[in-house]
Amino acid sequence: MQLKDIIAAWDRIWFTETSPLPLGALRIAIGIIYFLFGVMLFPDRMVWFGPDAFTSQATTDLWCGIHALNVFYLYPESKTFVDLVFYTYIAATILFVVGYKARFAAFIMFVVISSLLHRNPFLFNSGDTFMRVTAFWLIFAPSDRALSLRNYILRRQGRQAEIGTGAGPAFSDYIPVCIWPLRLIQLQVAAVYCQTFFCKVVGPVWIEGLAVYYSSRIEDLQRFPMPFVFQNLLLIKVLSWGTLVLEFALWTAIWIKEFRYPLLAMAVAFHIVIDWHMNIPLFEYLMISSYLAFIYPEDLASACRWLSKKQ
Amino acid sequence: MKSADLLSLSRLASSLGLTAQDWQYLRKPIITTFIIFHLVCNFSYLFNNHPFFSSIVTTVWPYYAYLGLDQNWGVFAPKPREDNPHMVAMISYRDGSTRMWLYPRVERYNLFERMFKERYRKFGDDNTVWPKFRLLWADLAIYIARRNYFDRDNPPETVTLIRMSRHIDPPEIGLHKLLNGPHNEVDPFLTYNVRADDLSNLTDADLTDNARGRN
Numbered sequence: 356m357q358l359k360d361i362i363a364a365w366d367r368i369w370f371t372e373t374s375p376l377p378l379g380a381l382r383i384a385i386g387i388i389y390f391l392f393g394v395m396l397f398p399d400r401m402v403w404f405g406p407d408a409f410t411s412q413a414t415t416d417l418w419c420g421i422h423a424l425n426v427f428y429l430y431p432e433s434k435t436f437v438d439l440v441f442y443t444y445i446a447a448t449i450l451f452v453v454g455y456k457a458r459f460a461a462f463i464m465f466v467v468i469s470s471l472l473h474r475n476p477f478l479f480n481s482g483d484t485f486m487r488v489t490a491f492w493l494i495f496a497p498s499d500r501a502l503s504l505r506n507y508i509l510r511r512q513g514r515q516a517e518i519g520t521g522a523g524p525a526f527s528d529y530i531p532v533c534i535w536p537l538r539l540i541q542l543q544v545a546a547v548y549c550q551t552f553f554c555k556v557v558g559p560v561w562i563e564g565l566a567v568y569y570s571s572r573i574e575d576l577q578r579f580p581m582p583f584v585f586q587n588l589l590l591i592k593v594l595s596w597g598t599l600v601l602e603f604a605l606w607t608a609i610w611i612k613e614f615r616y617p618l619l620a621m622a623v624a625f626h627i628v629i630d631w632h633m634n635i636p637l638f639e640y641l642m643i644s645s646y647l648a649f650i651y652p653e654d655l656a657s658a659c660r661w662l663s664k665k666q
Numbered sequence: 667m668k669s670a671d672l673l674s675l676s677r678l679a680s681s682l683g684l685t686a687q688d689w690q691y692l693r694k695p696i697i698t699t700f701i702i703f704h705l706v707c708n709f710s711y712l713f714n715n716h717p718f719f720s721s722i723v724t725t726v727w728p729y730y731a732y733l734g735l736d737q738n739w740g741v742f743a744p745k746p747r748e749d750n751p752h753m754v755a756m757i758s759y760r761d762g763s764t765r766m767w768l769y770p771r772v773e774r775y776n777l778f779e780r781m782f783k784e785r786y787r788k789f790g791d792d793n794t795v796w797p798k799f800r801l802l803w804a805d806l807a808i809y810i811a812r813r814n815y816f817d818r819d820n821p822p823e824t825v826t827l828i829r830m831s832r833h834i835d836p837p838e839i840g841l842h843k844l845l846n847g848p849h850n851e852v853d854p855f856l857t858y859n860v861r862a863d864d865l866s867n868l869t870d871a872d873l874t875d876n877a878r879g880r881n
Binding site for chain 2: 365366369370395396398399403407408409410411414417418419421423424468469472473477478479480481484485487488491535539542546547548549550551553554555557558559560561565566568569570572573574575576577578586588591634635636
């Protein structure tokens with residue numbers, strides 16, 4: 356192997372051009388979740404982030420040990436400013452979902468989510484962390500180059516050349532984009548499963564196969580019951596070990612084309628079962644949406660053509 | 667130079683005074699540096715139990731933490747929670763009377779409300795009730811005192827935070843039970859003496875709202 360081979364491989368991984376369709380589909384699916392995140396936090400915004408919230412900014416700063424990115428430093432005593440931050444965030448998510456100035460919208464979303472974290476980090480779960488770091492990558496992603504209001508406006512203005520070549524079937528003729536932002540999002544998803552696998556595999560409860568037993572007994576997480584499943588020790592062990600195997604595969608085998616779709620199908624089923632049983636409102640759908648980053652553009656184009664014929 | 671993202675980055679480059687050729691020349695090194703830097707940051711943060719990676723995290727921490735890029739995916743790891751807690755507070759007033767305040771118990775809401783109230787579960791049951799988060803306790807007590815202040819002549823004097831919990835039975839005992847028993851382990855974990863300035867900026871309207879349960 357020569358240095359030029361390594362550089363060529365790096366170029367192939369990060370600088371190949373690809374259709375913007377996966378980014379467009381991801382933008383819509385994940386954007387709806389960003390929107391719901393804001394809507395669901397809205398009713399209790401003053402309890403968590405207002406001047407009289409459960410925790411003060413001073414306490415949070417002491418906990419975090421750093422004066423971090425946080426727009427609430429600007430007007431710490433203002434309830435109106437908290438409202439303004441939320442209205443701005445929700446407007447940005449709408450812009451993002453429809454696909455107009457999506458990078459700018461992602462920037463606003465990232466700044467607000469990061470500010471919420473640095474105002475009160477104690478109410479956020481892993482799903483929120485995923486939203487925050489993914490919003491950062493989305494700032495660099497040309498996600499509004501497909502399935503977007505931007506394209507609609509350009510088409511209406513007769514600027515078709517800025518959308519696609521016009522050669523080839525619908526949804527397959529977009530002007531290609533550089534793949535690196537999509538790769539970063541794919542790697543982010545893989546990193547989630549990689550670290551969670553290593554964190555779990557050192558825990559005796561997971562190795563003994565009893566983790567699902569304990570997680571199914573956490574009362575405040577329960578949504579719908581699954582009586583037989585969680586009362587059978589063999590099934591509990593199979594589910595605990597199966598979780599480890601699936602999470603291992605989702606950062607290793609997922610890069611192999613032949614395994615990708617079967618693995619994603621299993622992962623979708625896995626998250627839907629968790630969502631049935633556990634009340635973690637957006638996390639499972641967030642992870643399922645993120646799998647769109649792994650769908651090959653030609654398959655997404657076929658799906659879009661099929662859907663548009665159905666209408 | 668046909669890719670769409672490149673078109674907009676080229677525009678940015680030209681606004682910085684760079685020609686298209688300059689940008690073509692600089693593009694890959696800049697993006698590669700960005701990618702490698704963030705991959706190293708993320709890897710080091712996620713696997714910082716090695717001193718070398720730990721030292722990298724220390725170096726990049728001001729940037730990484732400032733933006734909020736720190737991440738941890740240890741969901742139910744290394745083990746799920748083994749206790750079912752909830753929190754109550756006992757408020758005592760100047761006249762000697764007391765009042766019980768119940769922190770929202772998500773499992774008692776209907777399915778729709780549970781979706782919106784999930785944050786209370788994370789904040790309370792996963793975090794605040796446990797000693798690791800003792801830094802938050804005084805703030806919480808002040809919040810409760812302010813919400814339970816109804817009468818200028820009878821302000822709250824102390825707030826006692828109490829964790830009620832029950833350890834999840836091991837499988838040998840609990841396998842056939844889907845519901846845990848009552849939370850009968852009682853642990854008063856903070857008694858806070860309310861100071862005058864904790865209540866100082868509350869208006870009469872706030873007190874009225876408190877009495878009506880609006881706050």
